Amino acid sequence: MRKGKPASDPLFQPAEGLKPLAERMRPASLDDMVGQRRLLAPGSALRRAVESGRVHSMILWGPPGCGKTTLALLLARYAEAEFVAISAVLSGLPQVREVLAAAEQRFNEGRRTVLFVDEVHRFNKTQQDAFLPHIERGSILFVGATTENPSFELNSALLSRCRVHVLEAVSPDDIAEALRRALADEARGLGGQGIEVDDERLREIAGAADGDVRRALTLLEIAAELAADEGGRITEATLVQVLADRTRRFDKQGEQFYDQISALHKSVRSSNPDGALYWFARMLDGGCDPVYLARRLTRMAVEDVGLADPRALQMAIEAWDAYERLGSPEGDLALAQVVIYLASCAKSNAAYVAFKAAQADVREGGTQEVPIHLRNAPTKLMKQLGYGSGYQYDHDAPDGIALDQTAFPEAMGERVYYEPVDRGLEIKLKDKLDRLREARAAARKTRD
Incomplete structure (x- = not known):
């Protein structure tokens, strides 16, 4: 680590005791x-760059409480x-310009500026573009720092000038290790305050934090305050109060949302009802609109x-209707049943593939004339x-089907779009x- 630290070092400011743990x-x-x-990791490219002081402009992408601000x-x-x-x-843009002007002045004086922009994905294109000449x-x-996928949320010009980590x-x-450090640290943490907690309780706090170190330390601080009035020991009863409202990370608009619906869909497709039910429960727990899930x-x-x-389509629509009538939590079970059924029953995307193929022919074939024999008169x-x-009126033909009558425009000839699979009801459809x-x-062939 480089020796010395600047007077403006943000890690060591007065009135530390007034700050949250x-x-x-x-x-x-x-x-x-x-x-x-x-x-x-020791020897990694980023670590070597940081320790040498030769850092580069970057985007830090990760969930809340994972260390983005600390790393900056x-x-x-x-x-x-x-x-x-x-x-x-x-x-807003005026404040951004003010900050950039001050950084420019420091640069002219031979001093460097690390400009940390939290939730950078919330800036629009014009605001993001304001940084470009200064980075260059x-x-x-x-x-x-962003919790959202930079590929979707940041413009390509900014991404091209930064490395994404x-x-x-x-x-x-x-997280449990971070909690132990806080309990032992007398200068900055809770050391010397007589707080006692066993490993099981620490693991419970760490699990409730859901990957967020900041959240875990906040929970520990609250628990310590409650324990101070009860002899200094954090017990299960203490945590019942502290962890009463456990919420998991879930963004109803961000990438995590779409990752989870993707996991649900692919679990259904893979005929894994247990995995599908897990992701369904995760999305409900995160506050996803059940009507969206029904759709x-x-x-x-x-x-x-x-x-x-x-029957799967019929069941899905009926469950959707049941939820509309019952609401949550009663209607959630109807949707859960459909999740299990969809994941458990036979699968075929033959109709989906057939429809896409027909659409492609329509796009590529232009306006084909309806065959004269199929036109209304x-x-x-x-x-x-x-x-x-x-x-030929099919009902008058043998077996109810006029076999030598085409249904396609003459310029196209016959097409085969729908190819049933050897699963479920499509076995019979395929045979027919x-x-x-x-x-x-x-x-x-006989006619020709």
Whole structure:
């Protein structure tokens, strides 16, 4: 680690005791950070760059409480640079320009600035573009933090000038280690206050934090305050009060939302009812609108189950209707039953594939004329023009099917879109259609 620290070092400010425990316990070096072993392992590219002070502009992408802000602070400290933080939620373009002007002045004076932009994905394109010339000149070391996929939320110009580093949610074991440090640290933490807690209670707090170190330290601080009135020991009864409202990470609009619905859909497709039920429960627990889930389940019924089991669509619609009538939590069970059924029954995407193929032919084939024998002839003139001429009424044909009659425009010839699979009801459909297609081909050959 580089020697010395600037007077503006944000890690060591007065009135530490007034700050929350999570703020007081921010790591003072890379060795103090918990989690992120892949990214910050000894000898890793990022660690070498930080420790040498030769840092680059970057985007830190990861869930809340995984260390994005702390890492930005350490970047500034190791680089002996001024640390300036703004939030995309609270700052507008005028403030951004003011901060950039101050950074430009420091740069001209030979001093560096690490500009940390929290929730950078909330800035629009114009606001993001404001950083570009300053990043290019090197007047700022730009560090953007985001919980959202940068590929979707940040413009390509900003991404091209920054390296994206992916941070992971911190494991419960690593969070428990951070809690132990806070309990032992007398200068910044809870050491010397007589707080007692066993490993099982610590693991319970770590698990409730759901990968968020900051949240875990906040929970520990609350528990310690309650325990101080009860002899200083954090017990199960203490945690019942502290952890009464456990919420999991879930963003109803962000990537995590779409990752989870993808996991649900793919679990259904893989005929894994247990996995599908887990993701369904996760999304409900996170506050996802059950009506949205009902709509997606209906889509799965037609896309992935299809005609292998037509009952699936009926069940999905009925469960949707049941939820509309019952609401939560009673109606949730109806949707859960559909999740299990969809994942357990026979699957076929043959109808989905057939429809896509027909759509492709429509797009590529232009406006094809309807064959004369299939045209409607409600007027005398249309009959005189031959509309409907040569049409064979299928009910009058042997077996109820006119085999030598085409249903396609003449320029196209026959097409086969729907190819049933050997699963569920489609086994019978396949057998019937195979026989019909062979008979039609033979009839056309005889006619030609």
